[in-house]
Amino acid sequence: MRAVTVAPGVPDSLRLDQDWPEPAAEEGAILVEALAVGICGTDQEIIEGHYGEAPPGQQRLVLGHESLGRVLEDPTGTLQAGDLVAGIVRHPDPLPCPNCSVDEWDMCRNGQYTEHGIKALPGFARDRWRVQPKFAVGLDPVLAPVGMLLEPASVVAKAWDHIERIGARSEWKPQSVLITGAGPIGLLAALLATQRGLSVHVLDRNTTGPKPDLVRALGATYHTETVGELDLEPDVVVECTGAPGVVLDVMCKVGPNGIVCLTGVSSGGRTIDFDAGALNRALVLENNVVFGSVNANRRHWDQAAEALARADQSWLGSLITRRVPVAEYARAYSSGGGEDIKVVLDFTA
The missing domain is CATH 3.40.50.720 (NAD(P)-binding Rossmann-like Domain)
Known part of the structure; x- marks a missing residue:
């Protein structure tokens, strides 16, 4: 399958891999088909080599932390096939610290948290990804065009x-x-x-x-x-x-x-x-x-999903100033002339 990847710490190592492995079962029970990922300044800084960390034992990191996908299968029954879903970016540290132990991973005290597409977890810029039920946020169907805004929200x-x-x-x-x-x-x-x-x-x-x-x-x-x-x-x-x-x-x-x-x-x-x-x-x-304030925990993702669903959907759609097909990934991660608000990498095009 396709995946947009970088070699963390190596400037301008961005590429589209055409034969990236299918997501490993241990990533989560819910299998998701990618619809889109949003692009932000964090992605640009990782591409420039300022930070980013590949998963243990790997040389490359799949980008993408602003996700939107559609459930292909969920044997846990948390979601149904066809549901819209976004994946929570940060996971608690393995120790865990006092905050991570009560699911306040956005307030992690020891810095050993992991993050999809940023730190030690593969991102969502790939054709399919998996997520644990705890980190899967179901979305109202009305958000199909704009659900990748959930992470910044x-x-x-x-x-x-x-x-x-x-x-x-x-x-x-x-x-x-x-x-x-x-x-x-x-x-x-x-x-x-x-x-x-x-x-x-x-x-x-x-x-x-x-x-x-x-x-x-x-x-x-x-x-x-x-x-x-x-x-x-x-x-x-x-x-x-x-x-x-x-x-x-x-x-x-x-x-x-x-x-x-x-x-x-x-x-x-x-x-x-x-x-x-x-x-x-x-x-x-x-x-x-x-x-x-940085990042968010589960209740904030749920609050954001409710806020977006209540918003004027036409207004939300206007925040997305460019939608770029995955095949043209390099254009998605390049400057749009200074008037871009949100650029989206489209996996359905």
Whole structure:
């Protein structure tokens, strides 16, 4: 069968293998036919050789962690043949740590977790894959065109779950949220914010392309000025760019008792002249919280599946700016000129 693979740590080793082995039975009882995988910056960084880890005893790693497939067989009865399914990316570490032992693998404490298509588990960019029932998320049939958005949506669902848990420390009735960055994570964060009835503001530097209209279609406000120029004191900020200057600016922008959730990952190596004392003063005196969020556990995947099923399906479909057949895989992993939101590798074409 076909599989998109890399040699981890070797830049530009991406290739399409035509005779990749069928998925091993120990991967899981549920056999799935791949429909599509989404592509994100993590895939690009693995292709560039920055990280990635092949399964034990193997030299190559199958890419793909944003999955969508259709069940071929499930002897456990968890799902039925023909059901849409996505595979949860992270698996708990083998020890396990205190969090992994209670299925909070997104909060793994020792770093020995594994991840499909990223770390020590084969990904979903292959014609067929297997998954354990515990890590199989059934999808509403309405999500057939867009179900590969479930993985990024699960990240956002976790972010909102933790924002609301932190907010519960006091009498907290948030009204407004600022989301920085209008990529897939930012737009999905805006979607879940509108589903919560909040006044939503999205900041991005793009003035053309689909992003402004996608934000406005949610009933949200699109901004292109700097964070400091915004006439806004949000109750919540979801930071999705990882840009160091933006990260620091939103920490100062959030209102009293505010919560800043950082989902973007900075590359590091950049020094900024910044008044750390003033930031400390504001965080302390205004009871503000800044926290980071990454990955998701099972309940977040389920929450994301419900949120996507409730969303305007036409709007979700507009997030996918390119669908590329597997035979043209190299084009899928190349830049689309800067206006791409989500590129999808199509296994059905």
